[in-house]
Amino acid sequence: xxxxxxxxxxxxxxxxxxxxxxxxxxxxxxxxxxxxxxxxxxxxxxxxxxxxxxxxxxxxxxxxxxxxxxxxxxxxxxxxxxxxxxxxxxxxxxxxxxxxxxxxxxxxxxxxxxxxxxxxxxxxxxxxxxxxxxxxxxxxxxxxxxxxxxxxxxxxxxxxxxxxxxxxxxxxxxxxxxxxxxxxxxxxxxxxxxxx
Amino acid sequence: xxxxxxxxxxxxxxxxxxxxxxxxxxxxxxxxxxxxxxxxxxxxxxxxxxxxxxxxxxxxxxxxxxxxxxxxxxxxxxxxxxxxxxxx
Numbered sequence: 001x002x003x004x005x006x007x008x009x010x011x012x013x014x015x016x017x018x019x020x021x022x023x024x025x026x027x028x029x030x031x032x033x034x035x036x037x038x039x040x041x042x043x044x045x046x047x048x049x050x051x052x053x054x055x056x057x058x059x060x061x062x063x064x065x066x067x068x069x070x071x072x073x074x075x076x077x078x079x080x081x082x083x084x085x086x087x088x089x090x091x092x093x094x095x096x097x098x099x100x101x102x103x104x105x106x107x108x109x110x111x112x113x114x115x116x117x118x119x120x121x122x123x124x125x126x127x128x129x130x131x132x133x134x135x136x137x138x139x140x141x142x143x144x145x146x147x148x149x150x151x152x153x154x155x156x157x158x159x160x161x162x163x164x165x166x167x168x169x170x171x172x173x174x175x176x177x178x179x180x181x182x183x184x185x186x187x188x189x190x191x192x193x194x195x196x
Numbered sequence: 197x198x199x200x201x202x203x204x205x206x207x208x209x210x211x212x213x214x215x216x217x218x219x220x221x222x223x224x225x226x227x228x229x230x231x232x233x234x235x236x237x238x239x240x241x242x243x244x245x246x247x248x249x250x251x252x253x254x255x256x257x258x259x260x261x262x263x264x265x266x267x268x269x270x271x272x273x274x275x276x277x278x279x280x281x282x283x284x
Binding site: 145183 | 205206207211214217220238246249250251253254257269270271272275276280282284
């Protein structure tokens with residue numbers, strides 16, 4: 001697998017699934033909730049790659065090229081989903097419920113002992129974050145994945161998800177509040193306590 | 197437009213803290229938020245938590261690429277076989 005990743009040659013199609021299938025699946029699964037949707041996206045990606053393999057001229061790693069196709073397929077997937085959605089911004093009673101009538105915290109935030117530089121963050125904090133992301137409502141999850149995880153410009157995200165800028169900010173703010181709540185309730189396990 | 201109460205409460209501060217991360221906060225709003233963060237320890241923690249969440253999310257995004265596969269994060273056997281039939 002490692003060799004396939006560095007090579008800029010076009011690998012034979014019969015090794016694609018074994019060499020790149022899981023990698024593409026993982027990439028999709030981080031951004032798209034549904035497993036079968038992800039498998040379908042991987043399939044669409046491979047088929048498009050097969051059809052257009054003459055276009056791969058070794059200008060980048062083959063993996064990068066495949067992921068580029070997958071990204072396009074994912075954006076299409078998001079657009080299709082948005083078209084089926086009727087109410088772009090329903091109320092979020094969970095988030096509302098985090099604050100009292102006067103707008104004060106019902107449960108005061110706690111200190112997190114997480115050091116972003118700590119290597120334990122990879123094995124413990126990130127998988128837990130993904131679990132918390134999976135618990136987000138779909139629109140919040142997508143907004144957070146594209147804007148924060150992938151650092152896409154807000155105009156692009158607005159187009160892909162067909163939401164207004166204002167609504168995108170609301171989705172992101174709700175997503176973050178839910179994620180921090182999820183972490184405090186279920187506990188993204190503490191990375192090795194740093195100090196304090 | 198973000199509606200601001202005369203005195204910023206925690207709920208509005210949470211929204212503004214996010215908006216600052218997403219780069220859409222006016223100068224005046226920044227100051228209002230900063231003042232709230234000085235007086236409210238809970239929101240100072242929240243502000244830090246949002247920072248940590250964003251950092252972790254960015255790491256997750258880049259790591260998902262090359263990270264070690266877990267069983268749950270791999271193609272199912274069925275899907276793999278189906279793909280192999282299609283692509284050769």
